[in-house]
Amino acid sequence: xxxxxxxxxxxxxxxxxxAAAPGECELTRLLQxxxxxxxxLQYMKHYFPVDYTxxxxxxxxxxxxxISRLRNGTVSEAALRYLWFHVSSQAVLRIxxxxxxxxxxxxxxxxxxxxxxxxxxxxxxYRQTDVEAxxxxxxxxxxxxxxxxxxxxxxxxxxLDNCLKVMRMLxxxxxxxxxx
Numbered sequence: 001x002x003x004x005x006x007x008x009x010x011x012x013x014x015x016x017x018x019a020a021a022p023g024e025c026e027l028t029r030l031l032q033x034x035x036x037x038x039x040x041l042q043y044m045k046h047y048f049p050v051d052y053t054x055x056x057x058x059x060x061x062x063x064x065x066x067i068s069r070l071r072n073g074t075v076s077e078a079a080l081r082y083l084w085f086h087v088s089s090q091a092v093l094r095i096x097x098x099x100x101x102x103x104x105x106x107x108x109x110x111x112x113x114x115x116x117x118x119x120x121x122x123x124x125x126y127r128q129t130d131v132e133a134x135x136x137x138x139x140x141x142x143x144x145x146x147x148x149x150x151x152x153x154x155x156x157x158x159x160l161d162n163c164l165k166v167m168r169m170l171x172x173x174x175x176x177x178x179x180x
Contacts, residue, residue, distance in 0.1 A: 025175035053153035
């Protein structure tokens with residue numbers, strides 16, 4: 001069993017795909033289940049006013065095209081997952097910041113936040129110096145308080161849609177998810 005796992009890691013390393021830790025795979029699988037379309041539609045669209053948007057920094061919108069561009073720039077998969085984690089955590093925090101505790105979506109976003117916090121434990125060993133400079137710079141911008149320039153209005157559901165799409169891109173192959 002151990003030799004088979006080591007062989008898979010070796011093959012993934014040769015292919016240029018860094019393997020995700022088993023804890024990451026389990027947590028992202030739970031997160032994927034929580035981000036099912038019906039749940040995102042109900043909690044992030046139906047429970048919000050029509051055309052409701054949240055103001056986010058430009059860097060807080062991470063789309064699959066951004067990941068493809070960074071991959072072409074030879075950013076490692078581990079660094080991309082680190083970036084995805086920080087962007088997704090910020091997105092959930094932005095959404096929660098506009099919700100009163102009595103809002104029907106409060107519990108849902110709280111559960112998403114708890115899953116991301118647990119995933120954060122997996123990433124706590126990373127330091128910004130361990131990832132490529134472009135990713136470290138983006139994470140630094142994400143967490144810089146008071147930066148009001150380059151803000152855009154985004155629907156809450158769109159933030160979580162992007163979160164799920166990018167997560168599937170980054171974790172689908174290393175975690176051997178079936179395409180859903």
